[in-house]
Amino acid sequence: DTGVSQNPRHKITKRGQNVTFRCDPISEHNRLYWYRQTLGQGPEFLTYFQNEAQLEKSRLLSDRFSAERPKGSFSTLEIQRTEQGDSAMYLCASSYLRGPPPYEQYFGPGTRLTVT
Amino acid sequence: ILNVEQSPQSLHVQEGDSTNFTCSFPSSNFYALHWYRWETAKSPEALFVMTLNGDEKKKGRISATLNTKEGYSYLYIKGSQPEDSATYLCACQETSGSRLTFGEGTQLTVNP
Helix, strand or coil: CCCEEEEECCCEECCCCCCCCCCCHHHHHHHEEEEEEECCCCCEEEEEEEEEEEEECCCCCCEEEEEEECCCCCCCEECCCCCHCEEEEEEEEECCCCCCCCCEECCCCCCCEEEE | CCEEEECCEEEECCCCEEEEEHHHHHHCCEEEEEEEEEECCCEEEEEEEEEECCEEEECCCCEEEECCCCCEEEEEEEECCCCHCCEEEEEEECCCCCCCEEEEEEEEEEEE
């Protein structure tokens, strides 16, 4: 068990470019979550998956954001036509919903995006 | 939409001091309260998850309590050490396995 991993750890891009981040959850974890954290704020929910099904998207998530988890394992988060306001730390977490609750969410180290 | 608040925003203590932080949340639609420790350049680390009113959890020098009727949780650190320096986040959950709603965090600095 190597924990949740995210790649890349840092990404600098120019405004208007598309970026894609990857999250590899802990093996066999069936739930995968994406959060975003901006300076001085706590992490903010974006979306989550149960296996390959996307169960919930935040109303704050614009149409420029899309997330997938095609085989129920790793997930990708794509941001199209990036804006400076997209600069943030993007965090991924996974959870194993088996056995008695409550279930912890285990976080990766995040991808820090800077849009110039 | 849950509104989770943490206080204080930041805290500086001396090594050996004991300290505590507060997390307040709406008591309606409550399922669970999570505490995390987040050190710079690392992953947020899960400390505790609590669901029942009156729950108390302990891990080493760190402990937490939960009051769901009045909507607050306390995190205590006994005998703070420099390695305890981190941001401590609390998060609420409305149903099992659902999204977390985080507070803004308390940034703790322990001076040697």
